[in-house]
Structures are given as C-alpha cells and as structure tokens.
Amino acid sequence: MQQIKFYSSINGELSAGGRAARLLQDRGLFYGHGLFESMALQSAQVPLLAEHLHRLYEDAPKLGINLQAGSVESCLEPFIAALMADGLQTCVIKIIVTAGVGGRGYQSPTPIKPRIICLSAPMPEDMAAQRTEGVSLWRCDYRLPVNPVLAGIKHLNRLDQVLARNEWQSSEFADGLMLTADDNLVEAISANIFVNTENGWATPAINNAGVNGVMRKLLLEQIFAKAAIPVVSRTINAAELTECKEIFICNSIRGLLPVLAVRGSSHEFNLDLAIGAQTKMLQSCLRDNYVGF
Amino acid sequence: MQQIKFYSSINGELSAGGRAARLLQDRGLFYGHGLFESMALQSAQVPLLAEHLHRLYEDAPKLGINLQAGSVESCLEPFIAALMADGLQTCVIKIIVTAGVGGRGYQSPTPIKPRIICLSAPMPEDMAAQRTEGVSLWRCDYRLPVNPVLAGIKHLNRLDQVLARNEWQSSEFADGLMLTADDNLVEAISANIFVNTENGWATPAINNAGVNGVMRKLLLEQIFAKAAIPVVSRTINAAELTECKEIFICNSIRGLLPVLAVRGSSHEFNLDLAIGAQTKMLQSCLRDNYVGF
Numbered sequence: 001m002q003q004i005k006f007y008s009s010i011n012g013e014l015s016a017g018g019r020a021a022r023l024l025q026d027r028g029l030f031y032g033h034g035l036f037e038s039m040a041l042q043s044a045q046v047p048l049l050a051e052h053l054h055r056l057y058e059d060a061p062k063l064g065i066n067l068q069a070g071s072v073e074s075c076l077e078p079f080i081a082a083l084m085a086d087g088l089q090t091c092v093i094k095i096i097v098t099a100g101v102g103g104r105g106y107q108s109p110t111p112i113k114p115r116i117i118c119l120s121a122p123m124p125e126d127m128a129a130q131r132t133e134g135v136s137l138w139r140c141d142y143r144l145p146v147n148p149v150l151a152g153i154k155h156l157n158r159l160d161q162v163l164a165r166n167e168w169q170s171s172e173f174a175d176g177l178m179l180t181a182d183d184n185l186v187e188a189i190s191a192n193i194f195v196n197t198e199n200g201w202a203t204p205a206i207n208n209a210g211v212n213g214v215m216r217k218l219l220l221e222q223i224f225a226k227a228a229i230p231v232v233s234r235t236i237n238a239a240e241l242t243e244c245k246e247i248f249i250c251n252s253i254r255g256l257l258p259v260l261a262v263r264g265s266s267h268e269f270n271l272d273l274a275i276g277a278q279t280k281m282l283q284s285c286l287r288d289n290y291v292g293f
Numbered sequence: 294m295q296q297i298k299f300y301s302s303i304n305g306e307l308s309a310g311g312r313a314a315r316l317l318q319d320r321g322l323f324y325g326h327g328l329f330e331s332m333a334l335q336s337a338q339v340p341l342l343a344e345h346l347h348r349l350y351e352d353a354p355k356l357g358i359n360l361q362a363g364s365v366e367s368c369l370e371p372f373i374a375a376l377m378a379d380g381l382q383t384c385v386i387k388i389i390v391t392a393g394v395g396g397r398g399y400q401s402p403t404p405i406k407p408r409i410i411c412l413s414a415p416m417p418e419d420m421a422a423q424r425t426e427g428v429s430l431w432r433c434d435y436r437l438p439v440n441p442v443l444a445g446i447k448h449l450n451r452l453d454q455v456l457a458r459n460e461w462q463s464s465e466f467a468d469g470l471m472l473t474a475d476d477n478l479v480e481a482i483s484a485n486i487f488v489n490t491e492n493g494w495a496t497p498a499i500n501n502a503g504v505n506g507v508m509r510k511l512l513l514e515q516i517f518a519k520a521a522i523p524v525v526s527r528t529i530n531a532a533e534l535t536e537c538k539e540i541f542i543c544n545s546i547r548g549l550l551p552v553l554a555v556r557g558s559s560h561e562f563n564l565d566l567a568i569g570a571q572t573k574m575l576q577s578c579l580r581d582n583y584v585g586f
Contacts (some may be wrong), residue, residue, distance in 0.1 A: 007376055007413040012368040014375055019303070020312040024410055029316075029389065031451035032325035063452065064459055066475070075305040082307055083300055096322065099455075105483055106451065106458035117317055120300040134362035146474070150452060157450035158324035158399065159356065159443060162392075165399035166357055183438070190398055 010098060025114060028098030031106065032156035034115075035059055036096045038286075040123065040253045041080065042292030046087045048252050059153045059212075064108050065099050072097070079118040092121040092175055093252055096156070123253070126174075130257045131283065131293075134275050135174035135249070137188065139264030140164040141208045143181045144209040152212035162190050167265075175249055177262055180209055185236040191249035191257070192216035194231070196278060198243045201231040214252040218290075219282070227285045229278055238269060246276030255293035256283045303404060319408060321391030324399065325406075325449035328352055328389045330507075333416065334373065335585030339380045341545050344507045349390060352446045352505075357401050358392050365390070365409055372411040380535070385414040385546055389449070416546070419467075420543050423550045424576065424586075428467035430481065430542070433558030436474045437502040445505035453529045460558075468542055472557055473502055476546040478529040481542040485509035487524070489539035494524040507545040509584075512575070520578045522571055531562060533582050535552045539569030548586035 008015040008024050015021045027033035037052045046052070053072060060067045072095060083091065096117040142164040150157070151265030164176050175188040186206045187193055192213040193202045201222065206212055224231040241247075247259040258279045262271040286293045300309040301317050308314045320526045330345045339345070346365060353360045365388060376384065389410040395402030435457040443450070457469050468481040469567035478497045480486055485506040487496045496513065499505055517524040534540075540552040555564040579586045 004475050005381075007372065007379075007381075007411075007415075009368060009372045009375075009411045011409055013373060014372070015312075018313075019308075023303075023313055023316045023322075024389075024412060025456075026322070029319070029322045029391075029449070030329075031455050032449055033452060033455050036323075063455070075302060078305060079300065079302045080305070082302075086298065086300075088298075088300075096317075096321075106454045108455065108459050116304055118300075118302045119317060120298075142442060145440040147436075147453075149435060149437040149456060155452055156322070157324055157452045159326060159448055160440075160451045161399045162320075162324050162326050162356070162401065163442060171339055175468075234464065239323075 018171055021103060024103045026094065026098050026109075027100060027103065028115065032055060032066070032097060032158070033063060033108075034098030034156045035063065035154055036094060036156060037154065038253060039093045039095070040292055041083065041089070041091050041093050041287065045291060046080070047290045047292055048218070049215050051218065052095075052252070055154070055212065055214060056095065056161055056263070060097055060114070063155060065097060065101065065112050065114050065230055067114055069098065071114070075116045076120055080204050083120060088120070091123050094119040094121060096226045098156070130174060131255055134258040134260040136261040136263065137174040137249070137259055138168045138176045139262050139269060140167055140176040140178050140189070141265055142167065142178070144178050146180055146187050148208055151209050154211050165189050173263070174257065179238055183238040185238055185241070186210040187213075188249040191251040191254065193247065193249050194219065195236060195241065195244045196246035196276060197236070197240050198277070201229060202236055203231065203233050203234050205233045213250070215250040215255070219250060223282055223285050223289070225288070227281050229282070240268065241271060244271070244273070246279050247271075247273060248279045248282075249271050256285060299454055315394060317392050318394045319398065320393060320401075321389065321408065323450055325451070326356060326401075327391030327449045328356065328447055329390070329449060332386045332388070332446065333585055334376065334382070334384050334386050335345040337377060338584060339373070339386065340585055341507050341511070344511065345388075345456070345545070347507065348447065348507060349388065353390055353407070355446055356392065358390060358405050358407050360390065362409055364407070368409045368411055378414060381413070383499065384416050387412040387414060391449070392559060404485075420547050423467060424548055427551040427553040428542070429465055429554040429556065430552055431461045431466040431469045432555050432562060433460055433469040433471050433482070434435045434558055435460060435471070437471050437479050439501045440472055444502050445499050447457060447504050458482050466556070467550065468479045472531055478531055478534070479503040484542035484544040484547065486540065486542050487512065488529060488534065489569060490529070490533050491536045494522060494571070495529055496526050497529050499524045506543070508543045508548070512543060512579075516575055516578050516582070519582070520571070520574050522575070532565060533560065537564070537566070539572050540564075540566060541572045541575075548579060558580060
C-alpha cells in the first residue's frame with residue numbers, strides 16, 4: 001500500500017493533523033466499531049461501576065477488541081478525579097471504547113489499539129418524577145432487526161434506536177417500545193423492559209436483538225430474588241402485553257420507571273396501566289441496595 | 294436540562310475542548326448517525342462524482358439529515374484543490390456526513406447541523422491485477438440482518454461488515470460473500486455482486502439488506518444496456534450459485550472484478566469459475582465510458 005500524506009477537512013476547513021485528524025480516522029466513526037457504557041455518577045460514586053466494567057471487558061472481544069486489564073480504569077479514575085476537583089459530584093459518565101485507527105478497510109488492524117474515551121453529560125432532571133409518577137411509551141413502528149451475533153452488545157451501531165426515537169417529538173412519551181418484525185417484544189429504546197404477565201414477571205430474552213442492560217442483569221440476578229418475586233427471561237409476543245398487570249422499563253441511569261400507558265400509530269395495542277405494588281417493591285429493594293435509585 | 298461544563302478524555306489524557314472535544318460528541322461516533330461515500334480520484338478527476346453526490350443527497354434525509362444543496366460540493370472542492378496543489382492526482386476520497394452534535398440521547402437535535410468530513414486514503418495497488426486476473430471470495434458465516442428501512446443506505450453502522458471481514462486473514466480472498474439468514478445472496482463485503490445464472494444475469498435486490506452501490510446502479514441502468522446484455526435485480530438464493538456461469542463483484546473504486554473461486558468454512562458450496570466473455574465485455578464497456586476502470 002503506497003504511503004501518502006493524510007488529508008482531511010471538517011466542514012470545509014482543512015485540518016493540519018493533530019488529535020482531531022486522528023479521531024477522523026477512528027474505526028468508531030468509520031464503522032461504529034466499538035462499544036459504550038453510560039453510568040451514573042451519584043454523589044461522587046458510580047454505584048454500578050463493577051457491573052459496567054464487567055460488561056465492557058466481556059463484550060469488547062466479541063468485536064475483536066481485546067482490552068488490557070485495568071486499561072479502562074486507568075482512564076476513568078483520573079477523569080472522575082478531574083470532575084470531583086471541579087466540584088461535579090453527579091452526572092452521567094459515558095465511556096466509549098473504539099477499535100482505534102488502522103486496518104485495511106473493514107479488516108481490523110493487528111493488533112487493535114483501542115481508544116478509550118470518557119465523557120461527561122448532565123444527569124437527566126426528570127428522573128425522580130418519572131420513578132414516582134410513571135411514564136408513557138410510544139410503540140415504535142420501526143422494527144429491530146434480528147441478529148444473534150450482535151444481540152446483547154452495547155455497540156456503537158445505534159441507527160435503529162435513532163430512527164425509532166425520532167418517530168415522535170412530543171414530550172408525552174419518555175421512551176419507545178421496540179418490537180421485532182414478528183411482533184416480539186425486545187426493549188425500550190434506551191432501557192430494558194419487564195412485564196408482569198398472566199404467567200408472572202418476565203423480560204424479553206436478548207438472543208436475537210436488544211441490549212444486555214446492566215440494570216436488567218442486576219434485576220434478574222439479584223433484585224427480584226431479594227423481593228422474593230419470580231422472574232424469567234423469555235420470548236414475549238406483543239399480544240401478551242394486553243394482559244399485563246404491571247410494566248416497567250429500567251436502565252442504570254434512571255433506575256425503574258413504571259409504565260402507565262403505551263400508545264402508537266394504530267390504536268389496536270393501546271394500553272393503560274396503574275403503578276403496580278410489585279414495581280414499587282422492586283424500586284424500594286433496588287434503592288435499599290444501591291445509592292441514587 | 295442543567296448546563297454543565299463538558300469534560301472529556303482520550304486514552305486518559307484530559308481534553309481542554311476544541312475541535313477534538315467537539316468531534317467526541319458527534320452523533321456519527323455516538324450512534325453511527327451518518328453516511329459515507331468512497332470515491333476514486335483518478336488522474337485529477339472523480340469519474341462518478343455526480344452519482345456519488347446524488348446518492349448522498351438522496352439518502353441523508355432517510356436518516357433525518359437534510360443536506361443543503363451545494364453544501365457537500367463546497368467542502369469537497371477546496372479539499373480536492375488542496376490535494377492537487379500537493380501533486381496528488383490519484384487516491385480514494387472518503388466523504389463522511391454525520392448528524393453533527395446535539396439532541397437528547399438518541400433523539401436528533403432540531404435542526405440537525407450536518408458535519409461534512411473529507412478524507413484521503415491511498416488507492417489500492419492491486420486493482421489492475423484483480424480486474425484482469427480475477428479474485429477469490431470467502432463465503433462468510435456471518436449473516437446480514439434483514440432491515441428494509443436501512444437497506445440500500447451507505448450508513449455508518451458497519452459492524453456487520455467488520456465482523457464478516459475479520460473471518461479470514463489470508464490474502465487469498467479479496468472480499469467476502471454475504472448472505473442473509475435464509476441463504477439469500479446480498480453482496481460482497483465492500484462491493485455488490487452480479488451473477489450469470491441459468492436464467493441470465495442478475496444482481497441481488499437490496500430491499501432487505503445491502504448497499505445501493507453507485508457502480509451497481511450504473512451497471513443496471515447503463516453498462517449492461519450498452520453491452521446489449523439483459524440483467525435484472527431480484528432475490529437470488531445461494532443454491533443458484535452452483536449453476537452460475539460467470540460472477541463478478543463491483544464497486545466504484547475497483548470497477549468490475551471477475552470471481553474465480555468461492556470458498557467457505559464448509560466445502561458444500563465451493564465454486565470454481567473462469568473469467569467469462571460477458572464479464573470482459575462489461576469491463577470494456579465500462580472503461581470506454583468512464584476513465585480509470
């Protein structure tokens with residue numbers, strides 16, 4: 001391959017190299033070749049830090065990215081220290097790990113030198129109200145594609161979520177409900193979902209689509225058990241929703257948000273629910289064990 | 294939403310803002326919310342410039358990105374002028390258009406302010422040999438998901454291609470053959486595909502998966518007609534490959550590459566072919582009309 005000088009421009013302005021020019025060549029931007037975590041920094045603590053790091057180290061190799069032990073922590077710790085030094089104790093921290101620069105087109109470089117990016121974002125202000133008062137969901141027309149290889153991974157290919165989220169503008173809907181083409185329930189756009197059906201509590205299995213959410217895992221493995229409520233991960237068809245007694249969505253920033261209503265472009269599957277006693281019990285169980293929820 | 298200072302770090306190094314920090318917040322990196330074009334600059338010309346720009350302006354709105362008329366040209370022209378001024382007359386030019394910065398999570402900002410990035414990359418050196426001597430393909434185990442909304446668009450969500458391309462390391466295979474889960478042929482990893490079946494020439498329809506390649510379109514709409522060879526776009530099952538007389542792959546950088554062999558992790562569908570007379574005729578027809586192929 002011939003060696004040529006690398007030229008780049010951003011919005012017409014020629015770039016003279018440096019950090020921005022290197023970022024422009026990143027496989028994260030080129031292909032979405034990477035993963036991310038969004039974590040809550042709550043009163044100077046990241047309550048689910050171990051869980052987020054566990055998922056990141058476990059899933060990165062599925063995209064060919066071998067993260068050296070401790071490499072993410074060595075970036076995250078000085079980053080959090082800098083936030084603290086500026087008096088910022090509560091925000092969202094986003095970690096992006098990409099496959100870095102290089103390779104021949106889609107072929108990865110050998111070895112991949114991961115790029116680890118830490119970012120801050122404001123904590124959503126409406127969380128507390130959403131937890132106590134519940135939320136409404138938009139039932140998205142956009143359908144999640146089935147892909148068993150990528151299912152579960154919180155990777156950077158998120159056009160599905162972008163297109164689904166832009167189906168509505170009204171602040172009436174806090175999140176969207178996502179189905180597969182064969183009407184199986186997957187998740188909300190930025191949260192997982194749990195439903196109390198005629199056969200008890202369940203959350204959609206994520207073998208074909210969806211994200212293996214940190215809060216979903218915590219609920220399945222710990223919180224439901226602490227509340228002595230049985231729960232399973234299984235295929236859930238949308239038709240089951242009409243018989244549901246309670247529904248909530250969850251993620252590691254917002255915690256558990258009870259679902260009061262589901263609306264969509266057809267009226268056929270509209271739902272109205274009350275905040276359930278078991279949802280409240282699970283919220284309380286989570287709060288007892290983890291700060292900030 | 295509370296306003297906080299934006300903090301970021303790259304590989305542990307805190308960023309003091311500026312261009313790199315803004316790029317870190319780009320929806321292209323966060324979500325792959327954008328599109329790209331790879332074009333050949335051949336002897337100071339971009340032979341398919343109009344076709345690339347047409348696709349970009351047509352597909353960007355499908356991702357909610359409304360590109361102002363002329364906005365890409367106004368970035369591209371000074372970029373090409375800079376290459377020329379440095380004496381670079383032949384290379385690959387990549388244009389990336391992203392949804393820029395902003396929005397609330399997956400929700401797009403209103404309005405989207407697109408970011409237009411121009412990059413140079415070296416022209417592959419092995420093209421001329423591949424055109425005359427043909428190439429071998431790896432039949433990928435990875436299956437392309439079915440998604441009618443995103444099909445056709447050359448968007449930045451390319452993990453499918455990354456994972457498929459990393460199935461083999463050997464230089465024996467120039468590209469990979471990609472199928473859907475139900476064994477329908479879609480394309481090569483970085484090219485479209487045309488096959489001469491028992492029923493004549495065909496290329497896979499791209500309603501459910503695949504990229505609406507500039508070279509594919511040119512072949513379907515002009516080059517086959519100039520060569521007086523009938524061709525259709527239709528569903529093609531992998532089983533039809535065993536009866537094929539000629540196969541070639543194509544894109545707007547490499548032109549038409551005859552396929553001599555297909556191999557995969559099972560021997561069941563291995564194929565061996567000769568370079569066909571009609572493939573040569575199509576190559577020659579393309580070369581007569583467009584410089585550099």
